Amino acid sequence: MSAPLPLVRFDDVRCEFEHRSGATVHALNGVSFDVPAGQFVCILGRSGHGKTTLLRVLAGLQATSGGSVRVREREVAGPGSDRPMVFQQDTVFPWMHVRANVEFALRVKGLAKSERHAISDRWLEAVGLTQFAESWPRELSGGMRKRVALAAVFASDADVLLMDEPFGSLDYFTRRGLHDVLLELWTAAGKTIFFVTHDIEESLILADRILVMSDGLLVEDIPVELPRPRSEEIRASDRGVEITRTILERLGVEQAMDVSERMIVRE
Amino acid sequence: MSAISRSEWLNRRGNRSRLRPSGRRLGPFALQALGFVLAIGVWQFVAASKGITVPTPSAVLTDLRNNFLSSTYLRAHNLGGGQGYWYDLWYTAKNVLMGVAIGTGIGVGLGLISVPFRLVSQVLNPIAATFGAAPIFVAAPFFLVWFGVVPTAQVTMVSFYTALLLYIFSRRAADNVAREYVESAATLGARRFHVFRSVYLPGTVPELVGGFRIALAGAWGLEAIAELLGAQSGIGFLINYFSEVFGIVEMVSLTLLLGIVAIVCDGLAVLCARALLRWTATGKVA
Numbered sequence A: 001m002s003a004p005l006p007l008v009r010f011d012d013v014r015c016e017f018e019h020r021s022g023a024t025v026h027a028l029n030g031v032s033f034d035v036p037a038g039q040f041v042c043i044l045g046r047s048g049h050g051k052t053t054l055l056r057v058l059a060g061l062q063a064t065s066g067g068s069v070r071v072r073e074r075e076v077a078g079p080g081s082d083r084p085m086v087f088q089q090d091t092v093f094p095w096m097h098v099r100a101n102v103e104f105a106l107r108v109k110g111l112a113k114s115e116r117h118a119i120s121d122r123w124l125e126a127v128g129l130t131q132f133a134e135s136w137p138r139e140l141s142g143g144m145r146k147r148v149a150l151a152a153v154f155a156s157d158a159d160v161l162l163m164d165e166p167f168g169s170l171d172y173f174t175r176r177g178l179h180d181v182l183l184e185l186w187t188a189a190g191k192t193i194f195f196v197t198h199d200i201e202e203s204l205i206l207a208d209r210i211l212v213m214s215d216g217l218l219v220e221d222i223p224v225e226l227p228r229p230r231s232e233e234i235r236a237s238d239r240g241v242e243i244t245r246t247i248l249e250r251l252g253v254e255q256a257m258d259v260s261e262r263m264i265v266r267e
Numbered sequence B: 001m002s003a004i005s006r007s008e009w010l011n012r013r014g015n016r017s018r019l020r021p022s023g024r025r026l027g028p029f030a031l032q033a034l035g036f037v038l039a040i041g042v043w044q045f046v047a048a049s050k051g052i053t054v055p056t057p058s059a060v061l062t063d064l065r066n067n068f069l070s071s072t073y074l075r076a077h078n079l080g081g082g083q084g085y086w087y088d089l090w091y092t093a094k095n096v097l098m099g100v101a102i103g104t105g106i107g108v109g110l111g112l113i114s115v116p117f118r119l120v121s122q123v124l125n126p127i128a129a130t131f132g133a134a135p136i137f138v139a140a141p142f143f144l145v146w147f148g149v150v151p152t153a154q155v156t157m158v159s160f161y162t163a164l165l166l167y168i169f170s171r172r173a174a175d176n177v178a179r180e181y182v183e184s185a186a187t188l189g190a191r192r193f194h195v196f197r198s199v200y201l202p203g204t205v206p207e208l209v210g211g212f213r214i215a216l217a218g219a220w221g222l223e224a225i226a227e228l229l230g231a232q233s234g235i236g237f238l239i240n241y242f243s244e245v246f247g248i249v250e251m252v253s254l255t256l257l258l259g260i261v262a263i264v265c266d267g268l269a270v271l272c273a274r275a276l277l278r279w280t281a282t283g284k285v286a
Helices: A051-059 A098-102 A104-109 A113-126 A142-155 A172-189 A200-206 A238-250 A253-266 B006-019 B028-048 B057-067 B072-076 B085-113 B118-132 B136-147 B151-176 B179-187 B192-229 B235-244 B248-276
Strands: A008-018 A024-035 A040-045 A066-071 A160-164 A192-197 A209-214 A217-223
Touching: A008 A051, A024 A051, A024 A066, A024 A209, A024 A217, A040 A051, A040 A200, A051 A066, A051 A160, A051 A192, A098 A104, A098 A113, A098 A142, A104 A113, A104 A142, A113 A142, A113 A172, A142 A172, A172 A200, A192 A200, A200 A238, A209 A238, A217 A238, B028 B057, B057 B248, B085 B118, B085 B151, B085 B192, B085 B235, B085 B248, B118 B151, B136 B151, B136 B192, B151 B192, B179 B192, B192 B235, B192 B248, B235 B248
Parallel strands: A040 A192, A040 A209, A160 A192
Antiparallel strands: A008 A024, A008 A066, A209 A217
């Protein structure tokens, strides 16, 4: 019996940009991987090493220079409602009430008002914003607006949800709270999530699998079998430390630390 | 220095709302009234000075009272449709409002359509730059030659300049809409029409309001100039008439009347804009 088809397939994907200086930048340098349905995938790496480009290619917002990206065996040719994205920037539409934001994809699909309301009620409750349904986004905190953005993508009922450092601009405590909210939503909905981050701890809290990017290459594909919920003790377990060490090594940080430690010893 | 206790911290948090300054401030209305009174005072002072031909405020008020609704002078000289100043004021206001409405529709429509259809902006940008630089005194005679001394000439001229201004404003406003909003809408399934309606249209309103107010304020002047150059009615036409018969009081009365109507129309525009911009951080209108 053959293995089930992957939900998302990257096959030798390349993405090149022409820099103003005339040099060619290889943002993605032949990236290949498969992701089955329902997986929480974190894409981790330093800034400028291809994480966001990979996500934008999957979103259909960035054209590739070669290779193919497929979702359910269909080639990605542009943005679509089957791959909504939460951005690092605040993209909750300020001119729409909270409810209208959550219902945006449903309105585009042409759902009836009563149906839209029933769906938005459910997701607003899931993110704890029921009483703010008729508020303007400016009346909410940054963390609450991120909840609205999460509710909007989950309400769209897409199979694949894309998140580009969505909590990057928030303080540590708000971010931790949003991790719990996101994991609850993911558990309830069973969607496939691609989550870009440069925070190792964040990826250990969230991911089923961590894809480590460096210089436009997929340099490590790490399964995270740690039990959930992942408390500090679990993240500090032998396996947690091993994953962290692997990531640091692959990003060249561990090596740099060793060098600096040796220099200190010499002094 | 030691940290404050938890109970004291909670106490301070609870009192925060009571720590706001309670001093009274002079409201904006009072300041506006004060400015108005000062202007009247300066006016009275200048009018009382010898060697300067400026009517006193009371003379102007008397003229307005005697001629606004019905004027024997205008009737005797076959002016103002045999009525009072209001007749020409209505003529001017009607042309301005029609011209601004038509110009806004055309300017905003073309400006926003040129966002998804770059070809439109490539064709229109040089035209807007060329005609936008042409002074009104150069352009006005063309409108008079083409349309004659009828309201169509004045309405067309106001529409033309309003459309030019709002085309430039809407282009800039559309360019300033954050790319992330457009991309976010696209990943949520929005196609070109939905992106236009749900992102570009509301996202450009704050800047368009500013452009609209500038166009409206300028339109009164444009209309008056167009009437000065060639019309059979309107405040500009009357001002031109009274300048020829040295009717200084009437000229000031009519100018004041035009200014008051312009301020009232701007106030109404601000009220409408506030309703449209409830979602902005300050709710203030540019």
